[in-house]
Amino acid sequence: MPYNLFAEFASTALMIVFGVGVHCDEVLKGSKYRGSGHLFAITTWAFGITVCLFIFGGAICMNPAMALCQAILGLIPWSSFVPYVIAEMLGGIAGAVIAWILYADDFKASEGVVDPVAVRNIFSTNPTSESYDLPRNFFVEAFDTFVFLTGILCIASRGGDNIIAVAISVGLLVWAVGMGLGGVTGFAMNQARDLGPRIAYQILPIGNKADNNWKYGLLVPGIAPFVGAVCSALFVTNVLGIVF
Numbered sequence: 001m002p003y004n005l006f007a008e009f010a011s012t013a014l015m016i017v018f019g020v021g022v023h024c025d026e027v028l029k030g031s032k033y034r035g036s037g038h039l040f041a042i043t044t045w046a047f048g049i050t051v052c053l054f055i056f057g058g059a060i061c062m063n064p065a066m067a068l069c070q071a072i073l074g075l076i077p078w079s080s081f082v083p084y085v086i087a088e089m090l091g092g093i094a095g096a097v098i099a100w101i102l103y104a105d106d107f108k109a110s111e112g113v114v115d116p117v118a119v120r121n122i123f124s125t126n127p128t129s130e131s132y133d134l135p136r137n138f139f140v141e142a143f144d145t146f147v148f149l150t151g152i153l154c155i156a157s158r159g160g161d162n163i164i165a166v167a168i169s170v171g172l173l174v175w176a177v178g179m180g181l182g183g184v185t186g187f188a189m190n191q192a193r194d195l196g197p198r199i200a201y202q203i204l205p206i207g208n209k210a211d212n213n214w215k216y217g218l219l220v221p222g223i224a225p226f227v228g229a230v231c232s233a234l235f236v237t238n239v240l241g242i243v244f
Contacts, residue, residue: 004080008087009094011056012063012192016095017102018048020197023122024099028106029113042178050171058156058166063190064088065225069149072233073244085191092196096123100204107206116210123197125186125221126213134216137185138224144181145189145228148173150236157242185220189228194221 022044025033033040052062061067061076067084070076076084100107110119120126127137151173159166178187188194198217201209236242 005083005087007056007060008062008067008084009091011052011060012088012091012196013095013098014055015048015052015062016092016193016197017098018051019045019193020096020099020123021102022048024103024106027110027114027118027122028103029110030106031103039179042175042182045178046171046175049174050167053163053167053170058159058161058163062088062091062192063225064192065145065190065229066149066152068226069153069229069233072230073153073237075244088192089196092192092194093200096197096200097204100200100206111207116208119206119208120201120210120212121186123201124212124217125188125194126216127185131184132216134219137216137220138227140181140184141188141220141224142227142231144177144185144187145225146231146235147181148177148187148189149229149232150240151177153232153236153242153244154240157244188221189225191222191225 022041025031026036026038026041028034049062053060061070061084064085067076067081067088071078071081107119117126127133131137152170155166155169155173159169177189181187195217198212198214202212
């Protein structure tokens, strides 16, 4: 159990270093990769998650929604659910802080130059003004999570102990979901991915901060992934007939 909690913390932190780091690359003044676009960012998220699975193994969740799904399926005991969520959330905060340290000079150079909302969005997922509709955003995030977790469970059931195949396949899944389904909400699908860095943004000494949009954060990336997780667990067992 102690190692499992460490693995959840460390793998989530590393995932966020990759993810928040690539958005720093794309947004901040002074970065060599500024303006590289969302294909660059989504690809890095996908490869970063693959690297985390290579390092820590295929049994990690890195995601409170996945932890809930696995608890429902009996893959982890219910007594592990809350400790996993705490470890993952702390990992999300720690990873975002590390990314800020890595890019601290670029954050400073971006003050008053880069749109504060764009800087905020380095850390958290938020819809554009054109797609800001809370009920629809909630559905999108729940559906994205359902597809994502269902895909992971199917990959795991077919890949077995072949961690290389599982890790690469999950990376491809992240890439596909991000490219095909991520344009509305930014495909958080994971409370530790969104709320952890959102907390970090709240407390870090970043100048000229935008509003952190907690109403959206707590409702959409905060709750919708759990809905998707429940639907995924029921679908995998009752429709696909996969037994773990």
